[in-house]
Amino acid sequence: MLRRLRYRAGMHSGRLVGRGGATLASLARELGVSRTTVSNAYNRPDQLSPALRERVMKAAERLGYAGPDPVARSLRTRKAGAIGLLLTEQVSYAFRDPAAVAFLEGLTLECDRAGIGLLLVPASPDSDDVRSVTRAAVDGFVAYSMPEDDPFLAAMLARPVPTVISDQPATDAADLVGIDDRAAMRNMADHLISLGHKRIGVICMRLGRDQHNGVVDERRQEGAGYHVQRNRLAGLRDGFEAAGVAWDRIPVVERFDHSIAAGASAAGQVLELDPGITALVATSDVLAMGAIGELRRRHKRVPQDISVTGFDGVKAALDAGVTTVSQPVTAKGREAGRLLLDPAVRHRARQVMLPTTFVAGTSTAPHHG
Amino acid sequence: MLRRLRYRAGMHSGRLVGRGGATLASLARELGVSRTTVSNAYNRPDQLSPALRERVMKAAERLGYAGPDPVARSLRTRKAGAIGLLLTEQVSYAFRDPAAVAFLEGLTLECDRAGIGLLLVPASPDSDDVRSVTRAAVDGFVAYSMPEDDPFLAAMLARPVPTVISDQPATDAADLVGIDDRAAMRNMADHLISLGHKRIGVICMRLGRDQHNGVVDERRQEGAGYHVQRNRLAGLRDGFEAAGVAWDRIPVVERFDHSIAAGASAAGQVLELDPGITALVATSDVLAMGAIGELRRRHKRVPQDISVTGFDGVKAALDAGVTTVSQPVTAKGREAGRLLLDPAVRHRARQVMLPTTFVAGTSTAPHHG
DNA sequence: TTGTAGGCGTTATCAA
DNA sequence: TTGATAACGCCTACAA
Numbered sequence A, B: 001m002l003r004r005l006r007y008r009a010g011m012h013s014g015r016l017v018g019r020g021g022a023t024l025a026s027l028a029r030e031l032g033v034s035r036t037t038v039s040n041a042y043n044r045p046d047q048l049s050p051a052l053r054e055r056v057m058k059a060a061e062r063l064g065y066a067g068p069d070p071v072a073r074s075l076r077t078r079k080a081g082a083i084g085l086l087l088t089e090q091v092s093y094a095f096r097d098p099a100a101v102a103f104l105e106g107l108t109l110e111c112d113r114a115g116i117g118l119l120l121v122p123a124s125p126d127s128d129d130v131r132s133v134t135r136a137a138v139d140g141f142v143a144y145s146m147p148e149d150d151p152f153l154a155a156m157l158a159r160p161v162p163t164v165i166s167d168q169p170a171t172d173a174a175d176l177v178g179i180d181d182r183a184a185m186r187n188m189a190d191h192l193i194s195l196g197h198k199r200i201g202v203i204c205m206r207l208g209r210d211q212h213n214g215v216v217d218e219r220r221q222e223g224a225g226y227h228v229q230r231n232r233l234a235g236l237r238d239g240f241e242a243a244g245v246a247w248d249r250i251p252v253v254e255r256f257d258h259s260i261a262a263g264a265s266a267a268g269q270v271l272e273l274d275p276g277i278t279a280l281v282a283t284s285d286v287l288a289m290g291a292i293g294e295l296r297r298r299h300k301r302v303p304q305d306i307s308v309t310g311f312d313g314v315k316a317a318l319d320a321g322v323t324t325v326s327q328p329v330t331a332k333g334r335e336a337g338r339l340l341l342d343p344a345v346r347h348r349a350r351q352v353m354l355p356t357t358f359v360a361g362t363s364t365a366p367h368h369g
Numbered sequence C: 001t002t003g004t005a006g007g008c009g010t011t012a013t014c015a016a
Numbered sequence D: 001t002t003g004a005t006a007a008c009g010c011c012t013a014c015a016a
Helices: A002-017 A024-031 A035-043 A050-063 A070-077 A091-095 A098-114 A151-158 A181-194 A218-223 A227-242 A260-273 A285-297 A315-319 A329-341 B002-017 B024-031 B035-043 B050-063 B070-077 B091-095 B098-114 B151-158 B181-194 B218-223 B227-242 B260-273 B285-297 B315-319 B329-341
Strands: A082-087 A117-120 A141-144 A163-166 A175-179 A200-204 A252-254 A279-282 A307-309 A324-326 A351-354 A357-359 B082-087 B117-120 B141-144 B163-166 B175-179 B200-204 B252-254 B279-282 B307-309 B324-326 B351-354 B357-359
Touching: A024 A035, A024 A050, A035 A050, A070 B070, A082 A091, A082 A098, A082 A151, A091 A098, A091 B098, A098 A117, A098 A141, A098 A285, A098 A329, A098 B091, A141 A151, A141 A329, A163 A329, A175 A181, A175 A329, A181 A227, A181 A279, A181 A307, A181 A324, A181 A357, A200 A227, A200 A260, A200 A285, A218 A227, A252 A260, A260 A279, A260 A285, A279 A285, A285 A307, A285 A315, A315 A324, A329 A351, B024 B035, B024 B050, B035 B050, B082 B091, B082 B098, B082 B151, B091 B098, B098 B117, B098 B141, B098 B285, B098 B329, B141 B151, B141 B329, B163 B329, B175 B181, B175 B329, B181 B227, B181 B279, B181 B307, B181 B324, B181 B357, B200 B227, B200 B260, B200 B285, B218 B227, B252 B260, B260 B279, B260 B285, B279 B285, B285 B307, B285 B315, B315 B324, B329 B351
Parallel strands: A082 A117, A082 A141, A141 A163, A163 A175, A175 A351, A200 A252, A200 A279, A279 A307, B082 B117, B082 B141, B141 B163, B163 B175, B175 B351, B200 B252, B200 B279, B279 B307
Antiparallel strands: A117 B117, A324 A357, B324 B357
């Protein structure tokens, strides 16, 4: 009885009157109609006489009822109306990385088309608290370029919703959209070899979740949790070994951060390991741009003294004339979206490989040794 | 009775066994424990013996129970764990506009800090179907630079959740973070006047939701639904009228699209209206960059023949040496996030104005008339 | 440490 | 055209 009284009180103070506290039920009660009717007034105006609908809307306005609660509706309909995006880094990083921005543009293009929201899921790399993933109210997920052993990724894959992975990792628990990194980089290797470069250095992005900065040995290369980087290094190795260059003599330097500054410092470290290189291969454009800046600072001319190559084909690099591999990042985003949202596509291929283009820029030149 | 039977059947086929169909309740039943216990196993591990918790998790794994349903949890806790972002354009536009990207970086910085998701709400400008806003499961909203009469904005303000508006419109239904556009542009006007410019042209961004491209009369300037643009024009007028220049003789050209191409075509139109201008003022950097391209194409030297100014201080414009007003876009995003998410801030000032900086570039020069 | 049970606000189904 | 009823799946105060 006590409980019932409290409940009643709630009805009157918290519910009918309180700010923002009106509900579909309270409105129905107030009007003396059923909840169904109120619900229909919002969701199926045609199922209801205009007069009654008008009465409902008026009362709603008067009572400060803003329409059906989205969460309650989602619970009932089993639809969130949104998909989630998961990244390795903090969400804000995505807006600093030109490739991520392009990917997001493509993805949101499809979200717009489908009228579906995109939820950027916070996932702090220095925490293992995956609740943000577990608790995201979404109908599906896209994971953008994550390491194989990421706990957030695992939490995502455990959710009973469809999932698409961009770039990495490959797993049959989810669809994949990516490129053939190994072949693309092999191409780049052949380009350098055809220019006469045999003594090179390499700088690459992070190979694992551990914060490693520095020289990479073969074991680390092969065990890398990021298969995109692993494949790019493998492609490079393919090319150089085919040309008779011993891979283990080539310095490979890793940076955990992906930034201009990281590229610069990595380039510096490579030069200290082997001052005699004639070409520097970066596994991303951002690193390449950082490297070029550092080389110039050290009075090395690019490409006359040292050739530099990148990867990705981001606008800034193309504008700067960096020799690179251009990958269709925006298309990758679109494809990921389509895989998740387009019913026609949803039941077809689960592995989409997009084509890349080799771009000969002005950052590479023949070496006459 | 019939109904009860069906219910039972559901329990066994759809629930306990079906793929992904397990619930907290079914798990509890299976284990012969209460729902509370299962809930605690996930949410309060310390409220429960390790052994029992282990049993629960094992059973969950076996039955394919992925943990508490996020939506049901949200309904119960009255927390979505996300805030929504509303834009005038399609969401994908945000990733094409450098200022929007910078704003988003700032906003997500705060989301990351708070462990809160950011939901990008789809809002097609050519539809009035605001259900995406009505149905967004969020604890708050940020609106980025919208016109006063936008229906999506209205729907957002009708929602019983806290709201922050960036730039425009100003309304006491929501907090605001912005800059003093009028004063900043007045400054720019004074700069041009001090350089000797009296005959100028103006190109501006859209002034209303109607798709207007072309000359802007005074009535349209003053009735503009975008007060940012209105204020920038007003600041310009302030300066030039103070210098004795009749505002109504200055051609003002509007573009609905905000792009390099739009800036170029607007510049062309201004030149046709008055080929004798010595300076061209753009209300954004993107338009200014488009204009500079167009002027060069027409063999006008910038700044020798015509000075050009921008607004915003986006990286590309600063790199190109455009004379502009630099506004702290990322800080604006952060501030918006803080206003919404930081409890300490939440109950203080409701109107945050950020400082701007005048940047004298190489796109303006004295005019010797 | 574990259980009971009410309520979060809605929509689907079916009947009237 | 309108209404009654039964879920949707969970959290949490309270009781044991």
